[in-house]
Amino acid sequence: MGETMGIRTWIESWPVYRQITGDDRSGRAAAAKSPHSRNLRARTATADRVVKSVCPFCAVGCGQNIYVRDDEVIQIEGDPDSPISRGRLCPKGAATLQLTTGPSRRHTVLYRPPHGRDWQELDLDTAMEMVADRVVRTRRETWQHEYDGLRVARTMGIASLGGAALDNEENYLIKKLMTALGVVQVENQARVCHSSTVAGLGTSFGRGGATTFMQDQQNSDCIVIEGSNYAEAHPVGFQWVMEAKARGAVVIHVDPRFSRTSALADLHVPIRAGTDIAFLGGIINHVISDEKYFRDYLLAFTNAASIVNEDFRDTEDLDGLFSGFSEEERVYDTHTWRYEGVDVAAAAGNRDQRYEERVKDAPSSRRSGRPEQQGAGGVAIGGDPREDPTLTHPRCVFQILKRHYARYTPETVEEVCGIPRDMFLRVCGHLTENSGRDRTSTFCYAVGWTQHTVGAQYIRAASILQLLLGNIGRPGGGIQALRGHASIQGSSDIPTLYNLLPGYIPMPHAREEQTLDDFIAVGAARKGFWSYMKAYTVSLLKSWWGDEATPENDFCFDYLPRLTGSHSAYDIVMEQMRGQCKGYFLMGENPAVGSANARVQRLGMANLDWLVVRDFSLVESATWWKDGPEIDSGELRTEDIGTEVFFFPAASHTEKSGTFTNTNRTLQWHDRAVPPRGDARSDLWFMYHLGRIIRERLAGSTDPADRPIQALTWDYPLDEEGEPSADAVLSEINGHDAEGRHLSTSTQLRDDGSTACGCWIYCGVYTDGVNQAARRRPASEQDWIASEWAWTWPANRHILYNRASADPDGNPWSPRKALVWWDAERARWTGHDVPDFQVGKAPDYRPPEGAKSVDALSGTDAFIMQSDGKGWLYAPAGLNDGPMPTHYEPQDTPFRNLLYSRQRNPARLTYPGENNRYHPDPETAGADVFPYVVTTYRLTEHFTAGGMSRWTPYLSELQPEFFCEVSPELAAERGLSHGGWATVVTARNAIEARVLITDRMAPLRIHGRTAHQIGLPYHWGDNGYSVGDAGNELSSIVLDANVHIQETKALTADIRPGRRPRGAARTELVRTYRQRAGITDKTGMEV
Amino acid sequence: MAIDEQPADPTAAGPGGGPPRMGFFTDTSVCIGCKACEVACKEWNMIPEDGLDFTGMSFDNSGGLGADTWRHVAFIEQRAPLGFQETGVGRPEREPVDLGMPSFERPGDSTGADERGDFRWLMSSDVCKHCTSAACLDVCPTGSLFRTEYGTVVVQEDICNGCGYCVPACPYGVIDQRKGDGRAWKCTLCYDRLGDGLEPACSKACPTDSIQFGDLDELRQRADERLGTLHEAGVSSARLYGEDPDDGVDGTGAFFLLLDEPEVYGLPPDPVVTTRDLPSMWTYAGAAALTLLAGVGAAFFGRRR
Amino acid sequence: MNTSDVTKQGVRGARPGREAVTGSAAVAGGDRRGRRRRGERAVVPEAEFRSYYGKPILNQIVWQAPDIAGYLFLGGLAGASSTLAAGAELTGRPALARALKYTALGGISGSLAALVHDLGRPARFLNMLRVFRPTSPMSVGSWLLVGYGPLAGAAAVTGATGLFPRIGRAATLGAGLAGPAVACYTAPLVCDTAVPSWHEGYREMPFVFVGSAAAAAGGMGMLAAPVEQAAPARRTAVIGSVLETAAATYMERRMGMVAEPYRQGRGGALMRVAKALTLAGAAGALLGHRSRALSAASGAALLAGSACTRFGVFWAGVQSAGEPKYTVVPQRRRLEKRRADGHGEPGGS
């Protein structure tokens, strides 16, 4: 019976039977369905839980849903609720499952003893103890109580690099612990990535973050993408450009290369790399001379009318120099740049004098990256500038600007940038027609602008233009600085940067800032929100040193180590080369590939006593001692290298909780989905336990140098696995009052020690004791601003300076561009976004005589972080290389500066040395040895130095090899063949790449000569699945004067067919090139 | 012979008021060539990695569809205009040259925009067409390939015996056999996801909605409108591919808006499902069989030795 | 200009990003100055043939040549052998019949083995019988073999053992009748693909295949049977050779450019060798009916010729699938013709 039943079901399950008996006679549909197909389910539907997360790659910050079954991540997909990404992901985001669960991740600690030939395994606890030992020892051995007779209380023996890929909470602990240890050399990708943004936007508007958010681009009438490869580097954000385009907006892409962004743009304008100031200056000139500026806006919100000091001299007068330049020191004394009768950087006149005296003999302090403090507040100036509302006074900003840019004509643009006149005028046309009362245009840029010796000034140029056109603070307007890593904005806000404390409070400088009062006097503004600097600083000190911080001891202000100059990422390398810096933490950064002059980065590391690398896999920065290029060339021998190396596997974003701050300034919380496996730990775990062990070691010390570490607040709840609570860290960052209640806004901060706050600009992220960054109200239930999705600094405002979206009377400039407006009945500002203004301050408010601080801001001072409340067309202070952007050629360039006899930015920072040679001046002997312009950039398929993409097969296969892009014309000139190999050579190194010959690279006509450009995506290195030479072998270390960002976007090189030589022959090739070009330590060093 | 008898009609709702036919409209005019679709598909379907192969074909290093690539993004660089787009990188005009053939005038050499040449970069994400008349399905001897209730064409991994017949049958070069595994694989239109009410992984990821998933009738309507818009805007090269139910495969379940001839994207210009000729093939075969029978029979006539 | 507004009430007039049109800026921006005089126009005068970096349109045939060409050859040999064997049995030529029955069984077994060997998952070969798909020649063929195989087997086994003579005779006749089907279903099998040089030959291919099968079976008869009994085999061989050669020649002539693979490369070489062997074998069959050696040599030539034909056809298919022009050009011409006839290109402009 059972038997026949069995046979029967067997027969019935036979498709032929089903064919005969059912509808599907031909057996092509239902009858053929298999048991597997019948039981098919989406594996996401079988998940035990769905965890809300954020993509760990780039700063778009796409929402992710992580599906977990049996404590395994089984799928990662876009979160459709996210107002930023709407469920979409780019290939990197889509590959996060493979990134986090794939076989390339390491799960054991590795150790390389000094001179060792290979790795050894080490257990985690032992490794932690060993690292703690080394920190304590090196710190002791290298402790500097004083430097040059000034108290510094620090160590230069230890440095830390990395943070942009980490959570804010992790960066917070790094900065907190390192600072308490007296380590000032704390840096992260923000330096090499967008530091110039902070200075550029900060001095212009008062905050260093993007003035708008990506989603608002949908409201633009014209979008100019310049210095960014938006569609490739921020693919999911690009949907908002498409959104605007669908509604009729014009999209313009200005880029040396025709990229995937250009393919979707209406107008692609090829430009010679390194000449954007000439181009933007040309537009500024066009706007001013054709009177296309938005006059009402200009008068209401900018410093166009302010009168400048009569001692000021422009580059027009001094042939490429502004007044105040010292040829020997190569720095500007900026006091002639000031407004007439207004002091810089001092609240009171006498302090100002003292400040000036001090600064005079201390160029080092002008080199200490101060302009980056403009990240959250404008430059401090005292007094009210005189104004000429008719804009005719010869020394008013507007007239100065007009004169400064008068020579930036369409012809100049054509000659310098290689952009034909008609094309240039077309850009001007689109931009001016789509700006003004009824229309708004936006600029999107990224590192095509930042990474130049004039990086900050590029951004200033766009800021000036946008102010002239009246596009800041308005819907569809603004400047979107497209940030890099998932939390690079966060790692500037909560800075693992040497020159900043959380919230862009500067690190105190030994020379001027020994006491808290001096510090505040130098840094605080008289007017605007930055006048509360003391409250911010004291609250920070309270959160770090708790009860120990009292008014009597200056709230432990002395516990902060002091700067004496630039200690930036590149200075750290120099310290390593000099043998001063002995211990190095790499926490999620790969300088052996990603930093300029990769070779110097490795040589620096080879000079260390110890190196700690925390990463997912064995990146180049962890293994250079056994397989780096210098080992291959014989310059270094493994057994000679004394560096002790620790490798700690890092936990991925799915394995830890915390917040990332994306390019919209939005803090998005991601929840841990699963615990990390093996020895992998979060960076929060690492920092916390490292701090714990060191504190235990030093607990009994009586050395005053150890007091900051002993007194440090370091109690965070741990879970069973010893993981500290990121939530508790975020809560500390948010801050609380004396009763321990969470604060909800930075205006609650006090300078009397009654409040504690780890980062004043993040105050409010934990309002009411609720983690606001974890809010996930679906986009579909909100307007485009989506204010209930996560939390955006400052104070959940999405479009900064949005007071400027209304006219001086408080009405929207246009009914089609309404954002916030004055509601006279309710006597408050209202609208779609949170007003970036005091809500109750009427448009007609005028400060009474002698008003201070925020009360001194009038009802039209839309730029509330600026000390004069204005958007700065002209920066009377705050920048080290000029009050207005001026075209200089890059360090290495084949062309003379057509505008001035000063070839390069005179204030740039150079690091001449055997391993960092520069190229000859154009039109001098040897100049033609490196005849081509090289620019470096990104591909959609890879991520930065490759640590997260070259190990990921799904991404590697999409761009499997390092290549260079050249035009057919250049290929013919140099005999390069498509798909073959080419060797690219500079005075630094020689690399090889496959050749892609493409029309997308167009030769340009510059100064009547042909300029060829070579494109190099910089993602490759020797380790991983997809391997290749690193583009940064070619670049040199030469830095911008304000924030010390390197020039990796415009260099020169030679290119020749064939693969590069191996072994020692490679160095030999470079040597012959140097010889041919006649390169010495003086080359390229001209002012 | 039951060839003319259609299988469960893919164009209509399934038996018992099943779901409507689902498909893709891939609008290549908004594709940014990011390849998210390729990766999302691989992640979801846990497809093996396809090997590192630098092809030199613009930014396409996948090469084409196959057993381990179910979405493939094509990249085409052309000296041709796209609507009123201005690129500034076109070479001066002259008789048409193929890409890669150097021409020695620099863009901008000649004055004025009018004399500069044109350039455009086309990107297009290709996928299985889920043909209404699907050759792969027709020829599959095991029933591994079958038509689902959504009108899609799916390979069943527990059935396929790797006979390889479907591979040359597909007129688009979609389905392929996986080395080492032996079975044939291709896009399933995320059959497993559809069952749970989810959108396919590739279209979900697509940052610009270049891949649109939905009810096929609706998509066809949307595509017609889109074509009109593009033509109006001067993008006269826009055309639909595969949306016509009267074409050689009776229309596809995944159709495209292209900006050049299909073959430029590696697609056949006028594919016909091979089984359309099958009745005729059998007729000829029958005649040949009879010929053989007759021939052999004839051989027995005549002299015995 | 953006046609959507941010009013006090919110965003009005939004449109989804997928409606974006690249290159419409000049129009949308109202910037007539900048407007190009033409926008798109018919691009380059159309080349005869364009493709995607010269990549094939079709995925290459995954079958292995020895397996599948062998399968085609052995199947054909078996089928025609069965038919010839049945004739021999009916006409009282036992030696010829026996040899051909063995050949049929051996052939069909080899053919099946080759097929199974070629499967990516040989263990699943029984799945061939999971469905009956009239649209699939391979499915039809599988079922055909289910019928034919046992008949051929029974015919051979009974012939060898002398057991169950009546069953044996019935099986022999059954197999003989099924034989032509077995010999020719492989023609639709290969033609029912998108491979241009196969599909386009679907009218003639069955004749090529049965001709080739007949030549092979005849050749086998000549090789294995004494000359006295081999006359039908010789005649079959000649008929088959003529049929094959004529059909192949006609096919190539009619197919136009997609016949090129039958003339070029490995496919072309094999086809030429096949033709030479077949014609030589046929000549031998005509002339050599007295000489056992010549007969055997001719038979072997015929067998080899038949095998070469199948390998030639196979490689021609591979070559045509690997070249995009064989896919594109005929289709493009078809389209042009349809357009000229006023049907227009679907969706075209």
Ligand SMILES: Nc1nc2c(c(=O)[nH]1)N[C@H]1C(S)=C(S)[C@@H](COP(=O)(O)OP(=O)(O)OC[C@H]3O[C@@H](n4cnc5c(=O)[nH]c(N)nc54)[C@H](O)[C@@H]3O)O[C@H]1N2
């Ligand atoms: N897929 C992907 N996405 C990423 C990253 C990644 O590695 N891969 N990295 C992330 C990070 S860290 C960052 S900082 C961002 C960077 O994002 P982007 O800045 O967009 O990235 P890049 O490709 O480096 O540079 C942008 C463009 O600048 C152009 N360019 C170079 N020099 C000049 C110049 O002098 N002037 C002008 N106008 N343009 C120039 C280059 O050709 C390039 O197209 O992307 C983030 N997103």
Ligand SMILES: Nc1nc2c(c(=O)[nH]1)N[C@H]1C(S)=C(S)[C@@H](COP(=O)(O)OP(=O)(O)OC[C@H]3O[C@@H](n4cnc5c(=O)[nH]c(N)nc54)[C@H](O)[C@@H]3O)O[C@H]1N2
């Ligand atoms: N020539 C040239 N050089 C450039 C640029 C350029 O455009 N051209 N761009 C510059 C820019 S903008 C940047 S941002 C840099 C980037 O350069 P890097 O920051 O050096 O490059 P990444 O590969 O992003 O390195 C980050 C590392 O962090 C690891 N990681 C990720 N998440 C975590 C985590 O949670 N914990 C830990 N411990 N590790 C983690 C990753 O695996 C990866 O190896 O490169 C710069 N260099």
Ligand code: SF4
């Ligand atoms: S890499 Fe950037 S754009 Fe891509 S998914 Fe992640 S956050 Fe989004």
Ligand code: SF4
């Ligand atoms: S495109 Fe090919 S694989 Fe896809 S359904 Fe049609 S015939 Fe089958």
Ligand code: SF4
């Ligand atoms: S390979 Fe698999 S799917 Fe393709 S026809 Fe054969 S059994 Fe069907």
Ligand code: SF4
């Ligand atoms: S529908 Fe699914 S299987 Fe098909 S290409 Fe898209 S993701 Fe891959």
Ligand code: SF4
């Ligand atoms: S995901 Fe969308 S935009 Fe990206 S390549 Fe695929 S189809 Fe194009």
Ligand SMILES: [Mo]
């Ligand atoms: Mo970056």
